[in-house]
Amino acid sequence: MTDSGAVLPWLVIRQDEGGNRYRVGRYATRAEAERVADRLDSHSHQQLYVVEKVGRAVG
Structure with a gap:
């Protein structure tokens, strides 16, 4: 069985x-x-949306 984190x-x-x-x-x-x-970011003025890879920050 595969780890969902890898998928x-x-x-x-x-x-x-x-x-x-x-x-x-x-x-x-x-x-x-x-x-x-x-x-999501275009609809919100109060929050920041970021993308990260599981296990480490991407930027």
Whole structure:
């Protein structure tokens, strides 16, 4: 059986003004995660959406 982290290694994280971070979703590719983060970010003025790879920050 495969590890789901290997199948969906890209995370979209929402960070609020207080620095609290919440996982929004997991995605198979960085491009897919970035599309979701960009779409969410365009609708929000209070939170920041970032893309990270499981196990390390991407930037």
